[in-house]
Amino acid sequence: MTSSQDRRTRRYRPATEAVHGGTLRSQYAETSEAMFLTQGFVYPDGEAAEARFKGEDPGFVYSRYANPTVAMLEERMCLLEGAEASRAMASGMAAVTASLLCDLKAGDHIVSSRALFGSCQYVIAEFLPRLGIASTLVDGTDLDAWKAAVRPETRAFFLESPSNPTLELIDIAAVAEIARAASARLVVDNVFSTPVFQHPLQLGAHTVVYSATKHIDGQGRCLGGIVLSDEAWVEEKLAPYLKHTGPSLSPFNAWVFLKALETLELRVRRQAETAAGLAEAIAGHPAVERLYYPGHRSHPQYALARRQMTSGGTMISFDVKGGKQGAFDFARALEVVKISNNLGDAKSLVTHPATTTHQRLKEDERARLGIGEGLVRLSVGLEDPEDLAEDLLQALDRSALPKIRALAG
Numbered sequence: 100m101t102s103s104q105d106r107r108t109r110r111y112r113p114a115t116e117a118v119h120g121g122t123l124r125s126q127y128a129e130t131s132e133a134m135f136l137t138q139g140f141v142y143p144d145g146e147a148a149e150a151r152f153k154g155e156d157p158g159f160v161y162s163r164y165a166n167p168t169v170a171m172l173e174e175r176m177c178l179l180e181g182a183e184a185s186r187a188m189a190s191g192m193a194a195v196t197a198s199l200l201c202d203l204k205a206g207d208h209i210v211s212s213r214a215l216f217g218s219c220q221y222v223i224a225e226f227l228p229r230l231g232i233a234s235t236l237v238d239g240t241d242l243d244a245w246k247a248a249v250r251p252e253t254r255a256f257f258l259e260s261p262s263n264p265t266l267e268l269i270d271i272a273a274v275a276e277i278a279r280a281a282s283a284r285l286v287v288d289n290v291f292s293t294p295v296f297q298h299p300l301q302l303g304a305h306t307v308v309y310s311a312t313k314h315i316d317g318q319g320r321c322l323g324g325i326v327l328s329d330e331a332w333v334e335e336k337l338a339p340y341l342k343h344t345g346p347s348l349s350p351f352n353a354w355v356f357l358k359a360l361e362t363l364e365l366r367v368r369r370q371a372e373t374a375a376g377l378a379e380a381i382a383g384h385p386a387v388e389r390l391y392y393p394g395h396r397s398h399p400q401y402a403l404a405r406r407q408m409t410s411g412g413t414m415i416s417f418d419v420k421g422g423k424q425g426a427f428d429f430a431r432a433l434e435v436v437k438i439s440n441n442l443g444d445a446k447s448l449v450t451h452p453a454t455t456t457h458q459r460l461k462e463d464e465r466a467r468l469g470i471g472e473g474l475v476r477l478s479v480g481l482e483d484p485e486d487l488a489e490d491l492l493q494a495l496d497r498s499a500l501p502k503i504r505a506l507a508g
C-alpha cells in the first residue's frame with residue numbers, strides 16, 4: 100500500500116483534503132477507501148513477525164494498536180486540523196479521557212472551564228480526583244480566574260468553546276497564553292465548532308479532541324472520537340496509552356467517518372447558514388425568553404465569536420417561557436424536529452438539557468451554568484430551512500398559547 104501523499108503535509112485546501120487526504124490504496128487501486136475489517140495481520144515468517152514487533156518494519160501488527168482504515172481517518176483529520184499526529188478512539192468520551200489520562204498522574208492538577216458537557220464534567224470533577232489528580236473548575240470567560248487557579252503542580256487546562264449547552268465562548272488564544280506561562284497543556288474539546296469553523300491549534304492549544312459521533316459522522320450512525328496534537332506527544336504519551344488500555348476505534352466506524360468527512364464542509368456550512376436564519380426568525384418570538392447563538396448580535400460574546408470562529412455554528416439554544424412545561428410543550432409540538440440528545444446530525448434534533456444531558460448536575464450547579472428549566476438546545480440539520488422555520492414557529496406559538504389564554508382569561 101502507498102500513501103497518496105506525504106504524511107501530514109497539507110498540499111490542498113481543507114475541502115480537497117477532506118475528500119482525498121490520507122488515502123491508502125491497496126494493490127487493487129480502488130476509488131473509494133477500503134475497509135480493513137480485520138483484527139490482525141499475517142507475516143510470511145517468524146523473522147518478519149519479530150521485525151514488525153520490534154518496530155523495525157513499519158507494517159501493522161494488531162488493530163488495537165493501529166489499522167489501515169483507522170490510519171486513513173487519523174491522517175485525514177490531521178490534514179483538516181493542521182495537526183502533526185492523531186489517534187482515533189471508540190467514542191468522544193474515550194478521546195477526552197485519553198487526552199487527559201495518558202499524560203496526568205497522581206499529584207497533578209487540572210484547571211477547567213465549568214461550562215462542560217455532563218460526562219466531561221464527570222471525568223474532570225469526579226473521576227480524575229479519585230485517581231489523585233486534583234481539579235479546579237472556573238468561569239471560563241474570566242481570564243483572571245484561570246490565572247488564579249494555577250498551582251505549581253498544574254499540568255493541564257481543559258475547555259469547550261462554544262460550551263454545551265449554553266454556547267458560552269472562551270477566548271482560546273488568551274487561555275492558551277495563560278496555560279503556556281504555567282507550563283500546562285491546553286486541551287480544547289472542539290465538538291461544537293467542528294474542524295471547519297474553529298482551529299484551536301492555530302490559536303495556541305496543545306491538544307484538540309472531537310466526538311466524531313457528532314458532525315463528523317453527521318448522519319447519526321457511529322460512535323467515535325479523535326485526539327490531535329504534536330507528533331512527539333502523540334507517540335510518547337497517547338499511542339502507548341491507546342495500545343495498552345485499548346479504547347480503539349472499530350475499522351468499520353472509521354470507514355463511515357472517512358466517507359462522512361468528504362461532505363463535512365458542505366453539510367456544516369449549510370447547517371450553520373440555516374441556524375443563523377432560524378436564530379433570527381425566533382429571536383423576537385414572545386415564547387422565547389432568551390436566545391443563545393454565537394452568530395447572533397444579541398450574544399454577549401458576539402465580537403469574540405467573529406474573531407475566533409468563522410461561523411456562528413450549527414447549534415442554537417434558547418429559554419422557552421414557562422420553564423420545564425413550556426419547553427416540553429414546545430418539544431411535543433415540533434413535527435419536523437425530533438427530540439434526541441445527539442447533535443450535529445442531518446436531522447434537526449432538540450434536547451432539554453436540564454432533564455437529559457445535564458440532569459446529573461445538582462440544581463444549583465445547573466442554575467450557575469445558566470441551564471434553566473426552560474432551556475432547549477437545538478441542533479440544526481439539513482432539512483429545508485423554511486420547513487424548519489415554520490416548524491419552530493408553530494411549536495413556539497403552541498407552547499405560548501396556554502399562557503396567552505391564561506393572560507386573556
Ligand SMILES: Cc1ncc(COP(=O)(O)O)c(C=O)c1O
Nearest residue numbers: 190191192216263290310312323
Ligand atoms: C462537547 C462534547 N464532548 C464530548 C462528547 C462525548 O462524545 P461521545 O458521545 O461520542 O462519547 C459530547 C457528546 O455529546 C459533547 O457534546
